[in-house]
Amino acid sequence: MPSVIETIDVDVPVSVAYNQWTQFEEFPKFLDEVESITQPTDTLTVWVVKVGTVERTFEAEITEQHPDERVAWTSTGGEVDHAGVVTFHKLSESTSRVSVQLDWEPKGLLEKLGATLGVDNHAIKKDLRNFKKYIESKGTAEGAWRPDNYR
Template identity: 70%
Template sequence: MVQIIETIDVDVPVAVAYNQWTQFESFPEFLDEVESITQLDDTHTHWKVKVGGVEREFDAVITEQHADERVAWTSVSGDTSHAGVVTFHRLDDESSRVTVQIDWEPEGLLERAGALVGAGSHAVQADLKNFKQFIENRGAATGAWRGDIDAQA
């Protein structure tokens, strides 16, 4: 299992950063490897990604979600095994910190080799920079889901 933890500060209020992160279907606009995400219901999504030229599909479930604080998920079926959490921290009225933690199991020789040289961490750093540019340029989220999902024991 590989663990990636990356953080970025964004010049938008924490609610704006959080609201954008709840708009899963917009992820292809700032996450390079995401081809599409379909929101099936409040807690289930279907992902199509392309990693190192290899296309994968999987379903994920939101395991915990609290407005302006965190979104956690885990894959439940498909070509990849991973889980993660994004946390949101208010720095001041106009800026916030976004931290992503992803635990994933590299599949195949290419992904295992990439994991050894930190390719996953570099990809997450790039995606966070893309998110920063996306949300700061917009200044507002494309939508919001402010529901609450308690962690399942």
């Protein structure tokens, strides 16, 4: 299973970066291949992604979510088999590091070839640059996920 790890520094506080990242339904604003995401429960997301002319739908279960630190998930059904984690690191009061690790199973010849050529790394890097541009231009998150027991 190929693994992709990419990191970017963003000029917003760690809480702003984390808060925006937990607004999954807003992902199409900065992730190019994401057509839509719905979140029917606190831990279940339903994704529609389109790469080239291929559209895929899958569910992902949030397996771990710690405010201002990390969000982890794994796919649970549909046409995509993957798992990942995003971590958030405070570099200063106004700068954060966002790291994405994604493990996925390419299907079909084109996806296997793309993984071999590093297309997935380039896509994640581009999406992180889009996230940086998006959140820095706003300066604030569109919402936040904070569990009741978080202090």
